[in-house]
Amino acid sequence: MAQKSKIRARAAALAADFEAAGAVPVETPILLPADALLDLYGEDIRGRAYVTSDALRGEQMLRPDFTVPVVQMHMAHGAEPARYTYAGEVFRRQEDDPARANEYMQVGYEVFDRENPAASDAEVFAVMQDALKGVELRASTGDIGILAAAVAGLETTERRKRALARHIWRPRRFKALLDRFAGRSEVPASRAALLAADDPMAHGFTDIGLRSQAEVAARIEALREDAAAPPISPLQVELIEALLNVRETLPNALEHIRDLAVDMSAISGAARRLRERMEALDARGVDVESLEFEASYGRTSMEYYDGFVFGFYVPDRADLPAVATGGRYDALTQVLGQGREIPAVGGVIRPGVLVDLEDAA
Amino acid sequence: MSIKLGVPSKGRLMEKTFDWFGARGVQLSRTGSDREYAGAVEGVEGVELVLLSAGEIPRELAAGRIHLGVTGTDLVREKLGQWEQQVAELALLGFGHADLIIAVPGCWADVDTLDDLDAAASAFREAHGFRMRIATKYHRLVREFLRDNGVADYQLVDSQGATEGTIKNMTAEGVADITSTGDTLRANHLKILSDALVLKSQATLFKSRKAAMTDEERATMKALLRTLELDG
Numbered sequence: 353m354a355q356k357s358k359i360r361a362r363a364a365a366l367a368a369d370f371e372a373a374g375a376v377p378v379e380t381p382i383l384l385p386a387d388a389l390l391d392l393y394g395e396d397i398r399g400r401a402y403v404t405s406d407a408l409r410g411e412q413m414l415r416p417d418f419t420v421p422v423v424q425m426h427m428a429h430g431a432e433p434a435r436y437t438y439a440g441e442v443f444r445r446q447e448d449d450p451a452r453a454n455e456y457m458q459v460g461y462e463v464f465d466r467e468n469p470a471a472s473d474a475e476v477f478a479v480m481q482d483a484l485k486g487v488e489l490r491a492s493t494g495d496i497g498i499l500a501a502a503v504a505g506l507e508t509t510e511r512r513k514r515a516l517a518r519h520i521w522r523p524r525r526f527k528a529l530l531d532r533f534a535g536r537s538e539v540p541a542s543r544a545a546l547l548a549a550d551d552p553m554a555h556g557f558t559d560i561g562l563r564s565q566a567e568v569a570a571r572i573e574a575l576r577e578d579a580a581a582p583p584i585s586p587l588q589v590e591l592i593e594a595l596l597n598v599r600e601t602l603p604n605a606l607e608h609i610r611d612l613a614v615d616m617s618a619i620s621g622a623a624r625r626l627r628e629r630m631e632a633l634d635a636r637g638v639d640v641e642s643l644e645f646e647a648s649y650g651r652t653s654m655e656y657y658d659g660f661v662f663g664f665y666v667p668d669r670a671d672l673p674a675v676a677t678g679g680r681y682d683a684l685t686q687v688l689g690q691g692r693e694i695p696a697v698g699g700v701i702r703p704g705v706l707v708d709l710e711d712a713a
Numbered sequence: 714m715s716i717k718l719g720v721p722s723k724g725r726l727m728e729k730t731f732d733w734f735g736a737r738g739v740q741l742s743r744t745g746s747d748r749e750y751a752g753a754v755e756g757v758e759g760v761e762l763v764l765l766s767a768g769e770i771p772r773e774l775a776a777g778r779i780h781l782g783v784t785g786t787d788l789v790r791e792k793l794g795q796w797e798q799q800v801a802e803l804a805l806l807g808f809g810h811a812d813l814i815i816a817v818p819g820c821w822a823d824v825d826t827l828d829d830l831d832a833a834a835s836a837f838r839e840a841h842g843f844r845m846r847i848a849t850k851y852h853r854l855v856r857e858f859l860r861d862n863g864v865a866d867y868q869l870v871d872s873q874g875a876t877e878g879t880i881k882n883m884t885a886e887g888v889a890d891i892t893s894t895g896d897t898l899r900a901n902h903l904k905i906l907s908d909a910l911v912l913k914s915q916a917t918l919f920k921s922r923k924a925a926m927t928d929e930e931r932a933t934m935k936a937l938l939r940t941l942e943l944d945g
Binding site: 390391394395396398399447448450515518519522524525526528540542543546552553555556557558559560561562563565567568570571572575 | 794795818819820821822823825826828829831832833835836837840841843844845852853856857859860862863864865866867868869880881883886902904907
C-alpha cells in the first residue's frame, strides 16, 4: 500500500520533530495484557479494543493507545524528569461506522515532570502545534480540573460529591445526579417506597450471590442519610451550570471563570493554574488571544484526562477524526504506579489524517 | 439455482415458523429421519429450505449465503454491526416474544433502577476490589445500553447458557438475558430492574441485502413474497 508507506514516512518525520524537542524514542508491545486496561477503562474498552487470548497468557488486547504502556514502562524503570516519543499502530473496533479506520498510526509526545505543570502543559501543546505547522487546523482546549474542583467545593455531603466526581466523564448521568441532589427531579417511586418501609430488609427473597445483605443494608442507610440531607442550593447548581457553559477565547474564559470563582472559591486554585498555563502558552509563542477554551471539552473522551485537555481539528470537517489530541493524566500514573505517582501530560498526532488532507488538497 | 430460506432447525421456533408459512400457502417440512437436517418447500417453485441454528442465521444472511431467514431481532442486533445495511425486516412473525432485560438478586432490596445499579456497582467495587460482574451472551447490546445510561464500574462476563445460575455460583452479581415470562428468573431468586428493558425481540423474517440473485431467482423471490403477501 503506497498510502501506508507515505503515512509511515510522515510518522517518522513527526517523531524526529519530537526527538528534536527532547524526547527519547520508546517502543511498546502491540499485544497488551487485558486486565490492566479493563480495570482502568471498564467495559467501554471492550467496545473499542480488539481482545484476543491464548491458553497461557489469557486475554490480551491489541494496543488501543500508547499512553497506558508508556506510563507502565516509565513507572517501572523511568528516571525523572522524562520525555518520550513513539510511533506505531493502534487498533480500535469500529462496529458502527465502516468509514472509520480500525487500524491507524499514532505519533506521541509525553512529558513526566514534577517541576512546573503549567510549563509542561504549554510545552506539549506547543510541540504539537509546531509539528503541525503549515496545516490549517482549529485548536480546542479545556480543563477537567476546573469542573473537578467545582464539584469538590460543593456545599453538600461527601457522598454526593464522590458520586458527581465519578460521573464527570458521563455528562448525562452527571446532570441526572445533579438534578436529583438539587431536588429538581422526582424521587423514583421504588426509592420512595424503600425509604418509607419500616423494615426494607424483610424482602422475603433468598440471600444469594457475593454482594452481602450487610452491603445492601449499608446502601439503604446511605440512601436514608441522603434523603435527610438538604438539597444542593439553586445558586450552587447555577454556578456549576454556568461553568459548564463557558466557551470563549482563553483570555475571556479566564475572566469569566475568575468571576465565577468569586462565588465559588473552590475553583480559585484551578483558575490560577489556568492563568499560569495561559502565560506559559504565551511564552511559548502560542496565540492565546484567539485560542478556544471550552469548560466541557474532553468530558466524553476516555476517563483518564484530569487536567488540561486539547485537540486539533480540521475546520468544517466534522466527518474527520481529530488530527491531534492530548491532555494531562496525573491520576493515571497513580493508578498504574502501585503507590508511586508523577504528574504527566502528553499528546498524539494521527499522521494518516494529515496524509489524507494533503492528498485531497 | 434457488432462493434459500433459513429456518431454525429445532423446537417450537421451527414448528411455529412452519405454521406461519403454512397459513400463507407455503408448506415447509422436514424430510428424511428426525435427525437429518433436510427440508422441503411446497407451494412455490424454486425455494430451498435450509435448517440452521437460530444463532447462525444472522451471520448467514450477512454473508449472503441465504436469501431469507427467520430469527430473533435480538440475535440480528447483537451479531451484526449496522444490521440495517446487511438485512431488511420483512415481517414480524408474532411469536418467539422475548425481552432482553437486566436482573439482579431479589435480596438486593436497595436496587430497582439503573441508577441504583450504578451506585451499587460503585460500592461493590470499593468493597470487593473488582468491577461488578454481569453475565450475558448479549455483549454488544448490553454494553451499549449501559453506556448510554451512564452505568459505570461493571464488567460483562460471558455466559452462553444457564445464565440465571451464575449468581448463585458466585461467578456474577447480575445477569442480562432474554426472558418471556420471568419464571426462570423468579425460580433463581432474581428480579428484573424496572427501567432496564434493553430490547424487545420476536421471531422475524429477514431478507439479506448481501445475497446475489439471478433474474430467475429474483422472479422466484417476487413470487414467494406475493404468496406471503409481503412487500419485498
